[in-house]
Amino acid sequence: MRIRHVVAVTGxxxxxSALALPASxxxxxxxxxxxxVVVGHRGAAAYAPENTLASVDTADRxxxxxxxxxxxxxxxGELVVLHDTSLARTTNAKKLFPGRSPWNVGDFTLRxxxxxxxxxxxxxxxxxxxxxxxEEYLEExxxxxxxxxxxxxxxxxxxxxxxxxxxxxxxxGWLDSGHLRRRLIVQSFNADAIKRFHRLDPAVKTGFxxxxxxxxxxxxxxxxxxxxxxxxxxxxxxxxxxHGLRGPHHRRLEVYTWTVDDAKGAVGIAGMGVDGIIxxxxxxxxxxxxxxxx
Ligand code: G3P
Ligand code: CA
Numbered sequence: 499m500r501i502r503h504v505v506a507v508t509g510x511x512x513x514x515s516a517l518a519l520p521a522s523x524x525x526x527x528x529x530x531x532x533x534x535v536v537v538g539h540r541g542a543a544a545y546a547p548e549n550t551l552a553s554v555d556t557a558d559r560x561x562x563x564x565x566x567x568x569x570x571x572x573x574x575g576e577l578v579v580l581h582d583t584s585l586a587r588t589t590n591a592k593k594l595f596p597g598r599s600p601w602n603v604g605d606f607t608l609r610x611x612x613x614x615x616x617x618x619x620x621x622x623x624x625x626x627x628x629x630x631x632x633e634e635y636l637e638e639x640x641x642x643x644x645x646x647x648x649x650x651x652x653x654x655x656x657x658x659x660x661x662x663x664x665x666x667x668x669x670x671g672w673l674d675s676g677h678l679r680r681r682l683i684v685q686s687f688n689a690d691a692i693k694r695f696h697r698l699d700p701a702v703k704t705g706f707x708x709x710x711x712x713x714x715x716x717x718x719x720x721x722x723x724x725x726x727x728x729x730x731x732x733x734x735x736x737x738x739x740x741h742g743l744r745g746p747h748h749r750r751l752e753v754y755t756w757t758v759d760d761a762k763g764a765v766g767i768a769g770m771g772v773d774g775i776i777x778x779x780x781x782x783x784x785x786x787x788x789x790x791x792x
Pocket of ligand 2: 566567568649
């Protein structure tokens with residue numbers, strides 16, 4: 499964790515310790531083979547500005563090893579981490595570049611994006627946080643010993659982003675056998691992008707964001723290891739249907755679901771057999787699955 503984040507992160511965590519501490523004598527909730535993996539959505543988006551390094555570090559401080567992010571491309575071809583197509587909601591782009599509506603990521607150079615404050619909109623404690631490049635983000639996750647569920651966000655806007663992302667992941671050491679086996683999953687709402695990504699590097703574990711019909715699932719199983727469905731679409735029957743298939747790596751197809759932020763919801767959906775839960779409050783979900791968050 500970078501030293502300059504410690505103050506902000508510590509501040510963000512004040513008042514959360516009661517949520518993070520396990521209750522004594524709590525009973526673990528019973529699941530199939532393992533409790534679901536807990537993934538911090540956009541880092542730990544309830545407690546720090548989403549998709550920033552501070553958000554990754556906050557998840558780390560909470561003891562959350564998996565984080566999720568969103569990858570897009572600047573005008574001059576650099577990969578950066580941001581959720582919305584526009585910079586307007588989560589940075590001060592409107593103020594700094596008033597004539598550049600709609601402030602789309604793809605219309606700004608990296609040099610311009612580096613000038614933006616991506617923290618103040620969330621809290622003054624995070625003033626000065628930046629929109630990270632994918633390279634910076636990967637380094638932070640690596641330094642923290644965390645794992646990454648990486649989303650290609652709106653890849654249709656950025657032709658060739660699949661190949662570029664693979665190049666970046668390789669350059670930053672994320673395609674060695676250890677990362678491939680345990681620390682990296684690449685997902686998208688865009689099935690064609692995931693198909694292309696899988697063709698370009700079949701070794702990477704992949705996920706499709708959505709809830710295809712049960713009849714269509716075998717098509718996805720040809721190139722996806724996971725079907726990552728909104729929690730509203732998940733039923734025990736659906737999870738069973740997904741689990742009944744094998745993915746491209748000959749393992750049982752998995753379901754990670756999003757976005758679940760409360761203890762009751764987490765316990766309920768875990769009971770349906772999902773393999774992962776993506777949450778803005780990953781500590782709440784983790785503690786609920788340990789039996790002390792409900
Ligand atoms: O990882 C699941 C989730 O991130 C998908 O929705 O809009 O938050 O990227 P969104
Ligand atoms: Ca996402």
